[in-house]
Amino acid sequence: MVPAIVIYYSLTGNTRQVARVLAERLSADIQEITEPTSRQGLKGLFRSIWQARGKRLAPILPLAVDPSRYRLAIIGTPVWAFSMASPVRSFLVDYREKLPRVAFFCTLRSSGSASVFQEMEQAAGQKPLACLTVKDREVTSNSFTEATEKFAVALLTWLKG
Numbered sequence: 610m611v612p613a614i615v616i617y618y619s620l621t622g623n624t625r626q627v628a629r630v631l632a633e634r635l636s637a638d639i640q641e642i643t644e645p646t647s648r649q650g651l652k653g654l655f656r657s658i659w660q661a662r663g664k665r666l667a668p669i670l671p672l673a674v675d676p677s678r679y680r681l682a683i684i685g686t687p688v689w690a691f692s693m694a695s696p697v698r699s700f701l702v703d704y705r706e707k708l709p710r711v712a713f714f715c716t717l718r719s720s721g722s723a724s725v726f727q728e729m730e731q732a733a734g735q736k737p738l739a740c741l742t743v744k745d746r747e748v749t750s751n752s753f754t755e756a757t758e759k760f761a762v763a764l765l766t767w768l769k770g
């Protein structure tokens with residue numbers, strides 16, 4: 610059995626970049642959460658805020674993998690209006706019964722990670738092994754290595770145990 614998988618949603622690429630770094634460090638599989646509807650333009654932006662504020666679900670496409678095949682799922686989201694992105698909420702609702710142990714990470718411009726991790730814990734129905742917050746400027750300047758490394762080491766230690 611493959612030990613870990615990184616499952617993430619990303620609209621503008623930041624969460625994807627962190628997901629790739631984590632997947633490589635953990636030798637984990639990686640799976641993007643995708644949706645049938647585009648979020649391009651102002652209309653997409655307003656819909657994203659409206660969905661996040663109202664804790665609404667957004668349709669997502671089925672995953673190509675079964676998360677229950679893994680020992681650990683590392684789930685990543687951008688912060689939207691102090692909430693998780695709506696496609697990640699949909700993923701957690703749809704796949705809750707298929708989740709192995711979880712860890713969470715989020716990317717954000719400035720603040721909102723505490724409420725996001727709380728929401729994710731509630732939706733997943735379990736406490737995460739660890740959480741990681743990465744700010745946009747850390748992603749763009751590639752200086753997110755230290756916190757990301759600490760997070761990865763905690764997960765690797767658990768996987769070896």
Ligand SMILES: Cc1cc2nc3c(=O)[nH]c(=O)nc-3n(C[C@H](O)[C@H](O)[C@H](O)COP(=O)(O)O)c2cc1C
Nearest residue numbers: 619620621622623624687688690691716718719720
């Ligand atoms: C609809 C929307 C709402 C956002 N709300 C917040 C927020 O509440 N707090 C924050 O710090 N950043 C907020 N951001 C910024 C994103 O969380 C941040 O840019 C993130 O890294 C984007 O991830 P992505 O590139 O993987 O989509 C928001 C961005 C969008 C598009």
